[in-house]
Structures are given as C-alpha cells and as structure tokens.
Amino acid sequence: MPSLLAVSELNKRFGGLxxxxxxxxxxxxxxxxxxxxxNGAGKTTLIAQLQGELRPDSxxxxxxxxxxxxxxxxxxxxxxxxxxFQITSVFPEFTALANVALAAQAREPxxxxxxxxxxxxxxxxxxxxxxxxxxGLDNRASVIAQDLSHGERRQLExxxxxxxxxxxxxxxxxxxxxxxxxxxxMTRILANLKSSYAILIxxxxxxxxxxxxxxxxxxxxxxxxxxxxxxxxxxxxxxKAAYLGHRG
Amino acid sequence: xxxxxxxxxxxSVMLRVSWPILLILALLAFAPTLSNALDNPFLxxxxxxxxxxxxxxxxxxxxxxxxxxxxxxxxxxxxxxAYAVAIMAFHxxxxxxxxxxxxxxxDLAILIPVAMLAAGLGAALTGIVALxxxxxxxIMITLAFNQMLYYFFVALQQYGGDDGxxxxxxxxxxxxxxxxxxxxxxxxxxxxxxxxxxxxxVVASRFGTIxxxxxxxxxxxxxxGIPPLRxxxxxxxxxxxxxxLAGALWASGQQFVSPSELSWDRSGDYIVMAVLGGTGRxxxxxxxxxxxxxxxxxxxxxxxxxxxxxxxxxxxxxxxxRGGLIDLMGGSLARPTGGGR
Amino acid sequence: xxFSLFIEQLLNGVQLGVMLFLMAAGxxxxxxxxxxxxxxxxxxxxxxxFFAATVFQISGSFLLAVPxxxxxxxxxxxxxxRAVLRQFYARSHLDQVLVTFGxxxxxxxxxxxxxxxxxxxxxxxxxxxxxxHLFGGVDYPAFRLAILGVGALVALGLYFVVSHTRxxxxxxxGASNRPMASALGVDVELVFSLVFSAGAxxAxxAxxxxxxxxxxxxxxxxxxxxxxxxxxxxGGIGSIRGAFVAALMIGVGDxxxxxxxxxxxxxxxxxxxxxxxxxxxxxxxxxxxG
Numbered sequence: 056m057p058s059l060l061a062v063s064e065l066n067k068r069f070g071g072l073x074x075x076x077x078x079x080x081x082x083x084x085x086x087x088x089x090x091x092x093x094n095g096a097g098k099t100t101l102i103a104q105l106q107g108e109l110r111p112d113s114x115x116x117x118x119x120x121x122x123x124x125x126x127x128x129x130x131x132x133x134x135x136x137x138x139x140f141q142i143t144s145v146f147p148e149f150t151a152l153a154n155v156a157l158a159a160q161a162r163e164p165x166x167x168x169x170x171x172x173x174x175x176x177x178x179x180x181x182x183x184x185x186x187x188x189x190x191g192l193d194n195r196a197s198v199i200a201q202d203l204s205h206g207e208r209r210q211l212e213x214x215x216x217x218x219x220x221x222x223x224x225x226x227x228x229x230x231x232x233x234x235x236x237x238x239x240x241m242t243r244i245l246a247n248l249k250s251s252y253a254i255l256i257x258x259x260x261x262x263x264x265x266x267x268x269x270x271x272x273x274x275x276x277x278x279x280x281x282x283x284x285x286x287x288x289x290x291x292x293x294x295k296a297a298y299l300g301h302r303g
Numbered sequence: 304x305x306x307x308x309x310x311x312x313x314x315s316v317m318l319r320v321s322w323p324i325l326l327i328l329a330l331l332a333f334a335p336t337l338s339n340a341l342d343n344p345f346l347x348x349x350x351x352x353x354x355x356x357x358x359x360x361x362x363x364x365x366x367x368x369x370x371x372x373x374x375x376x377x378x379x380x381x382x383x384x385a386y387a388v389a390i391m392a393f394h395x396x397x398x399x400x401x402x403x404x405x406x407x408x409x410d411l412a413i414l415i416p417v418a419m420l421a422a423g424l425g426a427a428l429t430g431i432v433a434l435x436x437x438x439x440x441x442i443m444i445t446l447a448f449n450q451m452l453y454y455f456f457v458a459l460q461q462y463g464g465d466d467g468x469x470x471x472x473x474x475x476x477x478x479x480x481x482x483x484x485x486x487x488x489x490x491x492x493x494x495x496x497x498x499x500x501x502x503x504x505v506v507a508s509r510f511g512t513i514x515x516x517x518x519x520x521x522x523x524x525x526x527x528g529i530p531p532l533r534x535x536x537x538x539x540x541x542x543x544x545x546x547x548l549a550g551a552l553w554a555s556g557q558q559f560v561s562p563s564e565l566s567w568d569r570s571g572d573y574i575v576m577a578v579l580g581g582t583g584r585x586x587x588x589x590x591x592x593x594x595x596x597x598x599x600x601x602x603x604x605x606x607x608x609x610x611x612x613x614x615x616x617x618x619x620x621x622x623x624x625r626g627g628l629i630d631l632m633g634g635s636l637a638r639p640t641g642g643g644r
Numbered sequence: 645x646x647f648s649l650f651i652e653q654l655l656n657g658v659q660l661g662v663m664l665f666l667m668a669a670g671x672x673x674x675x676x677x678x679x680x681x682x683x684x685x686x687x688x689x690x691x692x693x694f695f696a697a698t699v700f701q702i703s704g705s706f707l708l709a710v711p712x713x714x715x716x717x718x719x720x721x722x723x724x725x726r727a728v729l730r731q732f733y734a735r736s737h738l739d740q741v742l743v744t745f746g747x748x749x750x751x752x753x754x755x756x757x758x759x760x761x762x763x764x765x766x767x768x769x770x771x772x773x774x775x776x777h778l779f780g781g782v783d784y785p786a787f788r789l790a791i792l793g794v795g796a797l798v799a800l801g802l803y804f805v806v807s808h809t810r811x812x813x814x815x816x817x818g819a820s821n822r823p824m825a826s827a828l829g830v831d832v833e834l835v836f837s838l839v840f841s842a843g844a845x846x847a848x849x850a851x852x853x854x855x856x857x858x859x860x861x862x863x864x865x866x867x868x869x870x871x872x873x874x875x876x877x878x879g880g881i882g883s884i885r886g887a888f889v890a891a892l893m894i895g896v897g898d899x900x901x902x903x904x905x906x907x908x909x910x911x912x913x914x915x916x917x918x919x920x921x922x923x924x925x926x927x928x929x930x931x932x933x934g
Contacts, residue, residue, distance in 0.1 A: 442737055
C-alpha cells in the first residue's frame with residue numbers, strides 16, 4: 056500500500072541550529088505513528104513543515120500521492136492535513152460550537168457568502184455538533200472558548216481538526232499541560248479515533264504513546280534514530296541511552 | 304445561549320439585542336420635527352452631520368471591530384467618495400468631461416455607485432500593500448495612505464486644490480429634488496439604516512465569521528484551510544465602499560468638499576466614534592457618532608478650550624470603558640460570540 | 645535643472661532628512677522598545693518650538709533658547725510617559741492610538757491656552773541670518789546649513805551612544821528582546837523613561853530648529869509626524885540605522901519629487917516609495933524583530 060504521508064530527506068536550519076537533519080518518515084493509511092524525542096529534538100519544527108507553516112530548506116513531502124512540498128498551509132489543510140497545536144490555538148471569543156462550525160465551513164469551496172446567517176445554518180452546525188459529540192464536548196457547545204478549561208480547549212482543538220474531515224491528523228502534544236485525569240480521557244478519545252484516521256502524534260506522555268501507537272519513531276537532534284513497534288522501541292538500547300534514560 | 308443556536312434568530316432575539324439602535328434611529332427620525340418646533344434649522348444640519356459621520360464610523364468598524372484592522376485611512380476613503388461626487392457634478396455644471404471621456408452628472412443615483420466604486424477600489428489598492436503587514440505597521444501605513452490621498456487632492460488644482468470644490472449644480476436623486484434640508488436628512492437616515500442592515504447581515508454570514516476569526520487567531524484560520532488575506536482585502540474594500548457612500552452624502556449635503564475633510568484627524572475622529580460607541584456591535588459607532596457630534600457642537604459654547612477636556616474624555620474611555628457606551632446598557636449587549644450581529 | 649539648483653535642492657532634501665531623523669529616532673526607539681505607537685510625538689516637536697520662542701522673547705538669545713527648550717521638552721516627555729503612557733505599553737495598538745490621539749487634543753489646547761492661536765515669532769540667531777557662498781556659485785541660507793550640521797552631529801552622537809555604550813546596549817537589548825533585557829538585570833523602567841525623554845528632547849530640538857523656517861503655531865507638528873512615521877516604517881520599526889537611511893531617502897525624495905514631478909504626483913511620491921518598499925519588504929529596510 057502506498058504511504059499516505061511520505062517525507063524524504065528533509066532539512067531545515069535556523070542559522071547555525073540544525074532543526075531537521077536529513078529526515079525521512081512515513082505514515083501509512085490508518086496508522087497511528089508516534090514521534091517521541093527529548094525537548095529541542097525538532098518535533099514541532101517537523102510538524103510545522105508538514106503542515107506548511109515552515110518551509111524546509113531541502114527535501115520533499117508528498118501526501119496522498121501528490122508532492123506538497125511547496126503548497127501553502129491552507130491548501131494542505133484542504134487536501135486533508137489537520138494540525139492541532141502544541142500551545143492551544145482556538146478562536147477565544149467564539150463559542151465552542153462556532154469554533155468547530157468554522158472548521159467545517161473551511162471545507163466549502165470559498166467563504167465569500169455574505170448574506171445567510173452562518174451560526175444557524177445546519178449545514179455547518181450539524182457536522183460541528185457531530186465532531187463535538189465524538190470528542191465528548193457537545194454538552195459545552197455554547198460555552199465561549201476562553202471560558203473552557205484547559206483540557207476542554209485541547210479537546211476543542213481536536214474537534215476542530217475532525218470537523219475538517221481530514222485524512223491525516225498532526226497532533227502536537229495533545230496532552231500538554233493536562234492533569235492525569237484529563238490526559239487519560241484524551242488517550243481514550245484518541246484510541247477511539249485511531250480506527251478512522253491516520254495519525255502522526257508528538258507526545259511526551261509515554262503511557263499514552265505506548266497505548267496508542269502502531270509505530271514509534273525517535274527523533275534526536277532533528278534526525279530519526281530509531282523506528283519500530285512500541286515494544287521494539289522500548290527495548291532499543293540506543294533509544295534508552297539517547298532518550299528514555301534521560302527523561303526528566 | 305444554546306436555544307439561540309438551535310433555532311434561527313427570531314424577532315424576539317433581534318429585539319433583545321438591538322433595541323438601543325432601533326430607539327436611536329426612531330429618535331433620529333424626529334430630528335427635522337424637533338428642528339421645526341424649535342425653529343432652529345441648525346439642528347437638522349447638526350443631525351445630518353451625525354448621521355453621515357455615523358455611516359463612516361460604522362463602515363470603519365466593520366474592519367476595526369470585527370476584522371481587528373485599525374485603519375487610519377477611512378477619512379481619506381470617505382474623501383474619495385466626496386470628491387467623486389463633487390468632480391462629476393463639477394463636470395456636469397461645466398459641460399466638460401472627466402479625463403476628457405466621462406460626461407458629468409448631478410444624479411446621486413449614478414454618483415453614489417460611482418463614489419462607492421472609487422472608494423472601494425482605493426481601499427483595495429492601498430489594502431494590497433497595507434495588508435502585507437500587520438499590527439503597528441498596518442496602522443502607520445494606513446495613516447500614510449490617508450496623507451497621500453490628502454496631498455493628492457490638495458494638488459488637484461483643476462478641482463480647487465487647497466480651497467476645495469464647490470458643487471454648483473442641483474443634485475437630484477433619480478430625478479427627485481433633494482435640496483430641502485429635511486429631505487436630504489431623510490435620504491441620509493435611510494442610507495444609514497440600509498448600511499446597518501447590510502453590515503449586520505454580513506457580520507453574521509460565513510464571510511463575517513471568517514473576518515472575525517482572522518481578528519482572533521489568523522494562524523488558526525490558515526490551519527483549518529482558509530487563506531486570510533483575500534478575506535481581509537475584500538472586507539477592506541467593502542468597508543471602503545461604505546465609507547465612500549458616507550463621503551458622497553457628506554459632499555452632497557454640504558454642496559462642497561475640501562481636502563481638510565480628508566485630514567488624518569478625521570480618520571482619528573472616526574476611530575474615536577467607533578470606540579466611544581462600542582466596537583463590539585455593528586451599530587455601536589452610531590451611538591458614538593451622535594455623542595461625538597453633540598459634544599463637538601455644544602462643548603465650544605461652554606468653553607473655548609473644549610478640545611482638551613474632549614481629549615481627556617477619550618483617554619478615560621480607553622482606560623475605563625472598554626466596550627464603549629454600549630457597556631453602560633447592560634450585559635446582554637456585550638460582544639457577540641460566533642456569528643455576531 | 646541647473647547645477648546650482650540641484651545642489652540647493654539636495655541640501656534642502658538632506659536638511660529635511662536630518663529633521664525627520666530627529667523626529668523618527670524617538671518614534672522608532674519608543675516603538676521598538678516599549679512597543680508604543682505615539683501619535684503625540686508631533687506635539688513634542690511643537691512644544692520644543694514654543695518653549696524656544698518664549699525663552700527667545702525673554703532673553704533675546706537663540707543660543708540660550710536651544711538647551712532650555714530641549715530640556716523642557718524632555719521634561720514634558722518624561723512627565724507624560726510617567727503619568728499616562730506607561731500604563732499603555734501592554735495595551736493594544738488601538739488603545740495606544742486613541743490615547744495618544746487624545747493627548748494631541750490636550751497638547752493643542754494647552755498651547756492655545758498659554759500662547760494663543762496667533763503664530764509666535766521665532767527668529768534665527770543673527771549670526772546665522774544671512775547666506776553662505778558655497779562652491780559652484782550656490783548661495784544657501786546659513787541657518788539651514790546650521791540645522792544640517794547640528795542634525796548630522798546629533799545623528800552621529802546617537803549612533804555612537806546606541807552602538808558603542810552601555811546605555812546603548814541596554815536599548816538594543818530592550819528593542820530586540822525585552823524579557824532578556826530584564827533577565828540581564830537592566831532596569832527596564834528606567835531605560836524606558838530615559839529613552840522616552842531623550843526622544844522627546846530630540847523632537848523638541850527638531851521643532852525649535854524648524855520654528856524660524858516655518859511658523860511656530862498650533863498643529864505645526866502634525867505634517868512632520870506623518871513623514872516621520874513613514875520614515876520609521878520604511879527604516880524598520882526599532883532600527884536607528886534604518887531611521888537614518890530612510891530619513892535621508894524621504895527628505896531627498898520628497899524635495900526632488902516636488903521639484904521634478906507634476907504636483908499631484910510629486911506630493912504623493914514618498915508615499916508611493918513607501919508602498920513600493922513595503923510591498924518588497926513588509927518589515928522595512930532594517931527589520932529588528934525576527
């Protein structure tokens with residue numbers, strides 16, 4: 056089966072700092088691929104290059120068989136790549152429902168529709184409510200995003216990503232800053248999504264990673280040093296030395 | 304809130320949120336009557352000024368309050384509309400042709416669309432450059448563009464230059480005489496109502512939702528698959544066209560336009576009106592414009608040095624009244640959430 | 645255009661550029677360091693001219709008027725920074741625009757109250773009243789030449805202070821990374837006050853030098869404020885070097901634009917230049933941040 060996402064020999068430097076070094080990586084359809092590595096390993100930089108916010112210096116990214124290396128981020132989103140940010144990124148003044156409804160609206164060919172009221176349009180609110188339900192946030196639909204708890208806002212981001220009906224979810228530390236309970240709930244939510252989406256997930260919570268991932272890649276200093284099933288990675292001495300052993 | 308999401312915004316919802324503006328508009332409709340009763344024709348002129356300033360401030364607030372774009376060029380954009388009317392009327396009176404091609408006219412049914420088109424185009428062209436930047440750069444660039452327009456019209460000797468341009472022909476609206484002050488006032492008031500209705504629809508539409516989202520988190524807008532620039536540019540062009548409409552009516556009412564109407568302080572005044580009334584609602588600036596014009600008219604009678612206290616008032620509003628005068632009317636009118644009105 | 649006219653216009657352009665630099669230096673530093681848009685900067689220019697006119701009326705000495713007016717303007721700037729503007733560093737740009745717009749109204753009325761609405765006379769010092777013969781048979785007003793010299797000296801001095809002294813290091817640190825500056829133990833509040841006062845003093849200097857050429861009257865600072873904002877934006881907000889380059893560019897460009905181009909275009913030339921530069925480099929010629 057051809058890869059859904061294929062990254063080959065990606066390089067990115069910031070001045071003297073090497074953020075991505077000759078990195079190759081793939082995500083198969085339906086696969087959950089976890090990316091782990093110490094802080095500063097270049098995980099978020101990689102996600103940003105996959106989503107299109109950052110341009111790589113060299114290398115190629117292909118998605119669903121098409122070269123997307125030079126596509127701007129909004130077009131990659133339309134092709135089916137949805138990103139959730141490491142630092143929660145929602146529309147703080149909109150309700151949870153309006154946040155997700157806009158993500159659903161983004162799938163329409165364009166937004167130059169000036170007359171019909173958007174907030175009451177079932178074409179937008181119905182899929183939005185669906186996405187909220189999937190995430191278990193439908194009972195908070197009418198709450199303004201900035202009044203949601205931190206954990207709820209992380210969930211809201213995920214709901215926005217789902218409403219885009221993506222083929223691939225790029226999740227940058229979805230459990231960042233969450234308490235134990237919220238984290239476990241998020242793990243359950245992601246476990247439910249696993250079967251429906253290809254997922255590339257960056258996460259520090261090892262319990263979550265080993266529970267969710269079909270495959271784990273270890274990123275150190277911008278390069279993949281090991282890749283394999285959760286059990287292989289857990290046992291890999293190189294990984295232990297480079298990463299797991301030093302984990303704070 | 305959940306119920307307002309589930310069912311379409313009915314009449315009761317509309318009334319609950321927008322009763323103050325309906326009240327203000329109803330009161331404004333009686334201005335000529337009041338003027339007659341007090342035998343004070345100055346009042347009609349005063350309220351004409353308030354209504355037209357309100358239109359410009361509402362136009363500005365579409366990008367300011369909903370798009371987060373602090374434009375200091377709306378005085379200039381309104382000026383384009385004003386000059387469009389004055390120049391075409393000048394050619395009509397003169398019998399000559401604009402640029403040697405277009406015959407003049409004195410019918411507002413033609414002049415107003417021309418003015419809106421010219422101002423909208425002006426906004427779009429300047430916007431292409433200004434929107435490449437953001438934040439403080441955007442503010443300063445729009446200010447510079449405002450000055451550019453100002454100097455442009457100062458330099459147009461053919462159309463009066465520094466001294467301005469008098470409209471000598473009799474302006475009509477689709478053939479109807481609108482020279483009576485009260486008639487013209489009602490024309491302006493109807494235009495304001497139309498503008499408010501238009502913008503309240505647009506703000507709540509898909510386009511308006513994107514615009515508001517851009518103001519809150521542009522990065523997120525891009526990440527869900529929407530390119531922000533084209534929407535902000537379109538919003539600026541629409542806002543510019545509406546400012547052009549205000550300018551066109553301003554020139555028509557005064558029978559005169561001069562570059563001083565395009566000075567950058569006028570752009571600043573529009574921002575003050577918008578913030579004074581409240582940027583969170585489409586109609587907030589109407590309240591701000593009425594209060595502004597009344598203060599401007601009656602403070603000087605009180606003291607020669609009225610600008611300083613006015614400046615202090617502006618500062619205090621920024622410090623204490625974040626949502627503008629609307630805030631004083633109670634919580635149900637606070638900023639809309641998603642969609643918006 | 646004859647050679648002598650060319651030289652004369654070039655000198656005019658450089659002189660305008662020097663004035664713009666004095667204005668833009670304060671604007672760009674205040675913006676770069678405190679992240680504050682100060683539309684009332686033109687009011688400080690006006691204040692400098694009025695202070696100088698008063699000292700000149702009392703003492704009859706322009707030379708005495710210069711330091712006193714500059715010091716007074718710096719003082720006014722410091723007071724305004726402490727009393728009002730300090731609270732708005734962390735606020736939105738919209739709030740800053742409104743507050744400094746309000747300050748302009750207050751300043752204008754204060755000047756009307758103290759000095760009245762009629763322009764106040766301010767003559768150049770007698771020693772500089774005449775013209776100087778330059779090479780190529782060019783006669784140029786001595787006072788304008790003096791402005792050029794003073795401005796160039798101040799620009800050099802400022803460049804030295806910013807790039808070669810400890811205070812300058814703080815300023816640069818503050819402009820590019822405020823938290824870092826704090827962490828390094830720089831007294832950020834003090835730097836802010838100093839920078840604002842210094843910027844005010846420079847604006848005052850520009851105003852009092854312009855006084856004898858234009859007219860000392862209410863609102864005199866606003867046209868030059870806009871040009872200074874254009875300079876700031878073109879140079880890159882926060883960059884002294886950018887402000888200097890852009891100031892000369894705008895000064896010379898504006899002067900020649902008005903001479904060479906038809907009026908409607910000439911008056912718009914610098915704004916088109918600005919548009920072109922920003923379309924090419926949205927953060928200005930010498931961007932400081934990122």
